[in-house]
Amino acid sequence: MIIRAILVTIFSISLLFAVPLVTTASQVKTESGMAQKLAVLVDKAEFNSFHAVALQAGYQALNQLGHPDAKNLLVVTNAGYAKVDDQSSAPCLDALTAVTGCTVGKGNLLTVHSAAFTPLYFFVYDSLSGRAAYLEVDKNTKIGGTSFTQMLDKKDLFAYQAVETIMASKLIANPEIWDKKLKNRIFNGREFSLVSIANLWTDKAPADLMQAALFHDHFCPGVTAGYYLAKFLLDKYPLADNQSYHIIASPAWCKDDALQVMLNCTVGKGNMVVYPLADTDKQYLLPEAKDAAGINFVKNTGIYFMYNKKAKTGKGVVLGFDWDKLCKESGISFGREYPWRDNLQCDLWMNRHSNDYARYVTVIKEFELEQGSAPGDYIGPSINPWKKLDLWQNK
Template identity: 35%
Template sequence: MRKTTAVCVLLCMLFVLPGLVLAQGTTADIENLVGKGKVTSLHLLGVKATNIAMQQLSFTKGDANVLAMTDAGYSIISGQTTEKCIDGVIAASGCTTGGSNLLMIHRSKELPLWFAFFKEDTRDFIYLQVNSAVVNKSVDELNKLADNQIFNIIAKENIKLDDLYNNPDKWNEKINNKVFGGNESSLIGIASIWAHPKCTFDFLQAAQFHNHICPGVNSGYLISKYLDKNLPLQQGQSYKIFAVPSWCKDDALQVIYDATVGKKGMFASDLTEEQKKMLPDNAKGVAGIYIRWDAKTNTGSGLVLAFDFDKASELAGVQNAAGPFVKLKTALTMMDYVNQPEIMVSTLKQFNVASAEELTALQAAGVNPLIKLGIMEEVK
């Protein structure tokens, strides 16, 4: 009996332990990616976060079933930018942009640095938030610290959709307690839609920029699919988008068409409650004005589009539902209809723009383009 135990221990030492060590990201892994002598403590932070995730979620390097997310590159700690952490995650996890399983989630620079990993088959999720005080440590100093000194939050949860939908009180409590540092809805939503069979990389790019999943960002994606069918761009053309009223959709459209505010691809303004009352019944769901502009001829073709959120709720079966993940359920359902955008998107009006002056008249400050195009009347 004793002999058997000794053999087991020996076999364990020979095969299992080295296997575990090898499965973990090491300094050599980062050197292979960034070059010898170039490893910094920021790289190491990405590796250490990945190693903890590998242990707690049981995966090995290169597992395509694993999604890695981080706000590294956006978060700036004590004046230090954090993009090197991303290479640490790539080196240790094998998750990459090209593999569609590494997402850099947009955040404002003053927010904490974090990493998150999601395993699709088990729906296990782990969030690790970096203790800001360790960012300026050396590699040697960092290597001497325990995991709970490096990360001030290490939180693992299972995020199966049924559990998210059916236990609103439990999840409201977790959200209130900020189990993922206040990133709960954002990261659970992005991980869940990443696992949706119809989710593609162009949508994920919009999701990274918008940094959460909601029916609003999905409505923008469906509007882009509708435009592809009904007002497709040809060479030398681009969209001039009037986000009136603006909502989450417009972040998706800016990313998908490079129709940014700064480059005058998008003009955004909101409607007041009084203005919304002036919308006729058939235009209550107005989403915006989309002009396919040809810079060579200085002419454009335009559509005023509406979006039907009641239909989205009906399709998701959430008309009477409550809880923190009702919007996620709606967004996931909207993704099912990505090839049938006309179920929720409709044309209110078609028009032409005959000159650059006509376009400028719609863009000017103080102009409500919906009034100019005859969709609604002015508030009296």
């Protein structure tokens, strides 16, 4: 009896609190409810149709997910990159914060690098239930030139909508189910991107690794290998005064997007230059470099310079990535029935072992730059950097 009385009391108290604590559908849905939330962040005079689109998306997603606890929520979108009617979709980000409580600063509102012509999409994930809602705006929808109120009332705004369980443990345990959904493009082709980002976020991937993956537009073992390489360089080959990093990416693969983000060496600024190596070229690498080039994987990563532009001095290092060791130690092999599962498992493993980055990076060669020479002297239309570094067979 006493226990029953206590339970009844707890239940009554919880009822008292349940109403004000939980935002009900009707509270959010009313135009004034949504507008009130947005008005905390944006001057009412500046409300526009993009705000309304994202409010609708956020509201519908939360509704579809059964209004999950805000502390388990992640929002992923290409708002800010995608343009509609030649206008920036950036205002959507404030509206998403207003309706979901997720913010850029808390790291639970993530923007994925996209081309401006990509359809605008929203993805809301509840990490507790493992369920996610995907909403993609119909390309034919006119957003520019429509008022906030008109857009808030607009029906059939979304061309694609799906709610799916995407928790890694469930996908890995029953790969055939997810594989079917993947083939049916349930998130209109963005399945791997969104699933990998959501699961690595849940797995507490560090902010800088997350930034690299968002620039690359997905997580994959390759981009995480770039993260390992950047950490290795920063730790083992730190810059001396007035030095900067210069990279010859050879061959280029996913790693180079992480290196661009982590070291701010970019193709545009010229401190990252790409020297392609086809499979047929790799036979000419000397064994010590070829060893790292592998057969199944591209293993050699490139040539890294620590260079003082003023004094024209510096040194360099050729680095490889030991995929064989990583596969052996993680127990993950690639090329099995479900490539997405191999990738996802490897991403999670690499995230959990990212402090062991130095175990998987190999030093192929270290060298000093001749006084007066520059990283640019190692590559050009007629300069093969591998030949220049005596790592190429003279054929």
